[in-house]
Amino acid sequence: MQEIHVHNEDKQRLDSYLATKLEDLSRTYIHKLIKEGLIHVNGKIVKPRYMVKEGDIIQVELPLVKKIELVPENIPIDIIYEDGDIVIVNKPKAMIVHPVEGNCSGTLVNALLYHVGESSLSSSDTRPGIVHRLDKDTTGLLVIAKHDKAYKNLSQQFIDQSVERIYTTLVYGGLDIEEAIIDAPIGRDPANRTRMIVIDKNSKEATTHYKVLEQFEGYTLLKVSLKTGRTHQIRVHMKYIGHPVVGDPIYSSIKNEFNMSTQLLHANRLAFYHPGNGKYMEFEAELPEDFKAIIKLLKKRRR
Known part of the structure; x- marks a missing residue:
């Protein structure tokens, strides 16, 4: 059993507080543990909405x-x-x-x-x-x-960042800068541990390079390459610059017109040195059919 002593904390819900302390556990899972009576405060079973206060002792019992x-x-x-x-x-x-x-x-x-x-x-x-x-x-x-x-x-x-990873993505809006590098650290969102955000505290460096491939009315097609490979990196960085990925269910609040419930993000090129013979290997994959259909529709609108 793990014990957590609350010191000088602003009042917040128990599940939210624990999500900042138990970084390997999602808030949803913590909520489940509280509901199952596996998390006690001062020896008592409480609800997820319990407001923690200074002096509280939280006992956490993780199931095997x-x-x-x-x-x-x-x-x-x-x-x-x-x-x-x-x-x-x-x-x-x-x-x-x-x-x-x-x-x-x-x-x-x-x-x-x-x-x-x-x-x-x-x-x-x-x-x-x-x-x-x-x-x-x-x-x-x-x-x-x-x-x-x-x-x-x-x-x-x-680790050496010698692997080439190229993505194609469709984002909302028109980008004024045709090509740029986004250098912004990424870490867990303290308010929602399942999300990532650009944040200075408890974060890792993240670098994304993008280049505009084509502009449409209300949308931009981008070529994106990664220097680092953080969780949700492209999606987080696109949201950070105000151009979230179309269809992204986590990082975009814009209702998309294409009835997409998933992000339009495709890893279309991968290049590295063969681990056996050292030969430089290059691979490419076409866009999925639904992605190509949306691009075709956007091009048709311009005529």
């Missing part, structure tokens, strides 16, 4: 986490390249990359275990072969390591 069992699943995936060291996948939307508690199936890892085989991926409890990630509804290219040596090599390339 069950080990996630990785199960191969026959899920169609677009493998665009494979050899003895790596697999390149064009990930569709609505697919998370690896299993997490509460979502243990339907992931890219489940699909890879079926198509490639567990013995053909680098070792990990829940993320075999996963060197980098894309958000659930971000589409495009991912490199997967097929053994530990390849994993270590590729991971180091990401």
Whole structure:
């Protein structure tokens, strides 16, 4: 059991307060623990809306986490390249990359275990072969390591920022600056731990380069490249400069006209040095059909 002593804190809800103290837990999960009676204040069961005050002692009892069992699943995936060291996948939307508690199936890892085989991926409890990630509804290219040596090599390339990652995205509004670098640190939103924001405290450096590809009425198509790879980086930085990604359910409050419930963000180019032979490898993936259809519609409007 973990104890947290409240000192000189402004009054705030228990679930909000704990979200700032237990950084690995989402506010939703904390809310669930309180409702289940696993979080006490001064030895008593309270409600999530309880207002913490100086002198309170909060006891947190975390349930034992069950080990996630990785199960191969026959899920169609677009493998665009494979050899003895790596697999390149064009990930569709609505697919998370690896299993997490509460979502243990339907992931890219489940699909890879079926198509490639567990013995053909680098070792990990829940993320075999996963060197980098894309958000659930971000589409495009991912490199997967097929053994530990390849994993270590590729991971180091990401650390050294030598991997080229190019994205295409559609954002709201017209950008006055045709090309720019956004250099703004990203961290967890203290008010909502599931979101990321540009913030100085408890953050990590984040650098995004964008270039305007095409302007439409009310929209701009961008080429975006990453120097760093923070969670939700492109989406957060686009919101930060006042041009959120179209369809983004988290970082845009604008109701989009295309009935999109997911962000228009696609990882269309990936380049790195092969972990086995050192050859420079370059891969590209076309925009998904729904993304292309929206661009076609916007071009048609200009005629």
